[in-house]
Amino acid sequence: MSHKIAVLPGDGIGPEIVEQAQRVLGALGMDLETQTAAVGGAAFDEFEHPLPPATLELAKNSSAVLFGAVGDWKYDSLPREFRPEQAILGLRKALGLFANLRPAILYPQLANASSLKPEVVSGLDILIVRELTGDIYFGQPRGVRDVAEGPFKGEHQGFDTMHYADTEVRRIARVGFEAARKRGHKLCSVDKSNVLETSQFWRDIVTEVARDYPDVQLSHMYVDNAAMQLVRAPKEFDVIVTGNLFGDILSDEAAMLTGSIGMLPSASLNASNQGLYEPSHGSAPDIAGKNLANPLATILSAAMMLRYSLDADAQAKRIEAAVQSVLEQGLRTTDIYEEGSHKVSTSEMGDAVLKALK
Ligand code: NAI
Numbered sequence: 230m231s232h233k234i235a236v237l238p239g240d241g242i243g244p245e246i247v248e249q250a251q252r253v254l255g256a257l258g259m260d261l262e263t264q265t266a267a268v269g270g271a272a273f274d275e276f277e278h279p280l281p282p283a284t285l286e287l288a289k290n291s292s293a294v295l296f297g298a299v300g301d302w303k304y305d306s307l308p309r310e311f312r313p314e315q316a317i318l319g320l321r322k323a324l325g326l327f328a329n330l331r332p333a334i335l336y337p338q339l340a341n342a343s344s345l346k347p348e349v350v351s352g353l354d355i356l357i358v359r360e361l362t363g364d365i366y367f368g369q370p371r372g373v374r375d376v377a378e379g380p381f382k383g384e385h386q387g388f389d390t391m392h393y394a395d396t397e398v399r400r401i402a403r404v405g406f407e408a409a410r411k412r413g414h415k416l417c418s419v420d421k422s423n424v425l426e427t428s429q430f431w432r433d434i435v436t437e438v439a440r441d442y443p444d445v446q447l448s449h450m451y452v453d454n455a456a457m458q459l460v461r462a463p464k465e466f467d468v469i470v471t472g473n474l475f476g477d478i479l480s481d482e483a484a485m486l487t488g489s490i491g492m493l494p495s496a497s498l499n500a501s502n503q504g505l506y507e508p509s510h511g512s513a514p515d516i517a518g519k520n521l522a523n524p525l526a527t528i529l530s531a532a533m534m535l536r537y538s539l540d541a542d543a544q545a546k547r548i549e550a551a552v553q554s555v556l557e558q559g560l561r562t563t564d565i566y567e568e569g570s571h572k573v574s575t576s577e578m579g580d581a582v583l584k585a586l587k
């Protein structure tokens with residue numbers, strides 16, 4: 230069956246890194262139909278909107294979206310709805326992408342890039358599954374109101390609302406369990422159930438869903454402890470599943486364990502495994518157009534796309550093995566360069582991955 234993939238390169242280094250990922254996809258010998266469309270600042274320049282209707286339609290009608298990055302300082306003065314990053318929010322909303330998957334992998338060859346001791350992080354391979362469309366970030370009501378009683382009576386007060394519905398917890402828990410099934414069969418659900426009602430509810434539902442996954446070992450952890458364990462013994466984790474707020478913070482923390490932002494892919498999925506795949510980093514305007522950017526995060530995002538949206542795990546593994554191989558060969562873009570390794574450009578890194586594909 231042919232799969233349709235929407236390719237949205239975007240701004241800054243987006244086009245350069247997406248080009249390399251497309252070359253790698255093209256070399257797999259799969260039946261993939263790719264179609265490219267404008268997004269972000271580039272789309273604003275051409276169509277006066279960061280997410281033009283044609284781009285949105287293409288994304289909706291594709292099995293997956295391969296996304297580069299959006300954003301540039303030159304759009305900072307635009308009204309919010311025209312800013313490049315609105316494209317990502319618009320796509321998330323239109324496609325119902327509620328599950329954000331962010332692996333934090335530290336290849337042994339890059340262990341010195343981390344600020345932690347190599348023995349703590351070398352070979353790290355964990356996955357954070359973050360709920361993306363609910364929680365206190367979107368809960369209503371929210372705003373500023375008058376305080377009616379208590380010590381702050383008569384003052385103004387900013388407030389937000391945290392809530393999670395049964396279905397919301399259930400579906401993200403399932404994504405966590407399914408992912409754990411494809412990996413190390415361990416799932417840690419992170420909450421703050423000693424303090425928050427929402428978290429206690431979350432914990433109860435996750436425990437219920439666990440009955441369908443007897444092959445996955447479920448544990449629960451408070452978020453403050455999880456933040457500590459991530460720097461103390463991150464390799465103890467396999468898959469972490471958590472809400473939007475905690476996941477936002479923990480996934481950035483986990484990214485920093487690896488120290489190399491140019492290496493980290495991400496996926497955002499909906500209930501039918503349609504997904505948006507993009508590197509965790511931004512558009513890096515400081516190095517755009519110079520053939521300097523590390524394309525590996527985007528290439529690894531394409532691998533995630535094969536695994537989670539196209540049901541082609543073996544092909545995903547081929548790409549991941551090829552990335553491993555180029556690192557073993559000592560090839561490094563400037564962001565991961567170390568004394569004694571071999572410095573390569575964006576396109577040379579793409580060439581090397583293609584050559585390493587078995
Ligand atoms: P950034 O991730 O673009 O860059 C941070 C630093 O990392 C820069 O020094 C950059 O050169 C470097 N870097 C990032 N990716 C790299 C790669 N693949 N290879 C080598 N070096 C790399 O974050 P920053 O500077 O905060 O934001 C720049 C723009 O990107 C802003 O407009 C921001 O809004 C946007 N952005 C977009 C995201 C997206 O499209 N999902 C996510 C984060 C930021």
Ligand code: MG
Nearest residue numbers: 477478480481
């Ligand atoms: Mg964040």
